Amino acid sequence: MPVPPVHALVFSLLLFAVGVLGVLTRRNAIIILMSIELMMNAANINFIAFGLRSHDLTGQVFAVFTIAVAAGEVAVGLAVVLALFRNRDTVYVDEVHIMKG
């Protein structure tokens, strides 16, 4: 392995943390969706680095599945955002609150 596995893990943890921070701090639904993609990318880095370390193909296969799932998720998510925008003219999650309690 070209780098120690721990370094790859540190990289993915930091990327994951950036994604989580994005979800928690931003209020634009599109940016939140981008942050979720960052989190999934972080998981993929783990899969590939760990797979390489243990000479196991499963990690790479899992990464391919993750990418497919992410693509589906983005398509649905953006459609949801679009449907909301048509009715409400906003993509900011804190401006969306008819329901309370």
Place this chain on the structure above:
Amino acid sequence: MTSLFNPNDVRLITPELVLTISAFLILGLSVLPDLGRKTWAPVLAGLACVSTLASLLSFVWMFGLEALRTPDMTIGFNGMFILDAFSIFFKVVFLLAAMLTILVSARYLEVERAHTGEYYALILFAVVGMMFLASAGDFITIFVSLETMALSFYILVGFLKTNRKSNEAALKYFLLGSFSTGIFLYGISLVYGTTQTTVLGLIGISRAKMALQSPAAPIFVLGVILVTVGLAFKIAAVPFHMWAPDAYEGAPTPVTAFLSTGSKAAAFVVLARIFSMGFLPLGQRWATLLAILAVASMTLGNVAAILQENIKRMLAYSSIAHAGYVLMGMIAVGLGDTVETREYGLKAVLLYLLVYTFVNIGAFALVIILRREQVAGDRVADFAGLSRRAPWAAFAMLVFMLSLAGIPATAGFIGKWFLFGAVVKAHYAWLAVVAVINSAISLYYYARVVVNMYMKAPEGAARLAPSWGQRVAIGACIAFTLVFGLYPQPIIAFAERSILALAPWAS
């Protein structure tokens, strides 16, 4: 080179294939020209309903009636697919939930003017996802089928796209749902990194212990925690519940009914599989984690439910509380020092989810039939005087409320009895005490609905006109609740048989 797969394996997924093919058929029929909505609508609903029935019957075709009592464990698709009594139990629950949902949907969609084939196709795809989930023996299959189910639900929640509440519900459910997916996936990646496999059985047999003793133990534990958090989002356990009230209130009511039963049971089947097969060596640790979630869910769910004026929102908080009750069964699995205790806990989980499916869909079905043109029918006040307007509907709601509260002679009591017993057996009696106190609190808001129905004057005189599908569904739910409330042996035996195959702790 070996062949790609064993063609005989296809036989194992017959029930799923039946549903998938019907979903394609429905999609095809729904785009036929001109006949688009009016004429085809009942046909599509009927087809969807028949396909769930056919899927149920295909289990009989696969095993024969006798063998179905104790089917052997069959593993197919190179270990990706486990067909055992445990998975069959949950598949039956999912199919029944879907069937009831489809029965109550048709009239509702007409009123909402959203009657299209895609709705039924998506329900069926969600069920296919859940059924594969019940059989998944590998993190990859779990992840992909969980997402198939979740994506279908995101769309179904936002299906009334001209309705602002539905938009809002879909957005919140989607964002928090995918956030939880991200967390779940990262947890899996850490577990994979420390155990070097994604196969649940392999993790559980020895690698979980080895990973715990290695220097990488903190990474492994973090992975387990993240997996737990991801699943806690899906079952809407406090503090990961914030999406549930909004999603439940804004979604089309039949979808809410399905979401609160099918989707929740699906999340629990993953929880049970992962924790009892993969992470059992860490039982003590995750049981403590689940105990915190359970206490928080029960308490907050029940207290918040008291304050609700909207009945869908009230049932959402009640559903959060019920998730807390069910978690108690899993705690017994994790803590149990004997095989008997663990099996008792798992049995209680299965039993409760089965009962809850019928009772909760029944309760939502009543909310659905109150929905008419210009009347949302989802406030608690809308139930005022129902006993005079529609005595049978009021009686049905009475039965479901009593069952949710866990009053004896209803099926809900049986479910709670086993769950409370499970934690007592696991020497966690204080948790049972908390649960009993919570049940007492819950009595207040369930009784409020009953008081509204029987003691208050009706606000309008409009008569209810449930469709025959809705009558059948509500009738089935009442029959289930009362018959198995008084004579629970058959469902107890069903649950007992279903956990025999899933006993990795027996060795």
Place this chain on the structure above:
Amino acid sequence: MTPAAVVFYILASLALLSAVMVIWSRNVVHSAIYLVLTFLCVAGVYIVLRAEFVAAVQVLVYAGGIVVLFLFVIMLVNLAGTLGPRVRVHATVSAIVGCAAVALLLYVSASGGLDTDFGARIDLSAQGGNLQAVGWALYSDYLLPFEIASLLLLVAMIGAIVLARQKY
């Protein structure tokens, strides 16, 4: 340090930097551009880690497909001039998450974990290369999840059409 390691560290830092810019930038279009940069850097990391096929998929699906989808929707909802405040007040939660992550990093690095090995199974640089190995695995061992994934993509397609088209 080998050249591969140097490339890894450069790409990883670049990826992290652009990831921070994704969530920091006030203009959504800028975020999308930084997102492409992150995805491309991560794809580079995959190549260093000898996952050529995944790297290709990453470029094609993520950088090529997903980001274009993002840009389309950003253009459709036309947020020009509505930059809005940068963050929601969630400072406590964010701080806890950040501290926990950093603490864990330090702990893991100090403990030098990740040494257990349960034995090698497959040679990743098998004959025919990475593409053939992954392809073979997808169509044999992982055939079932592969088929379920096809259903998932169908569901996503139906969903996007149902939710995004104007009428029922």
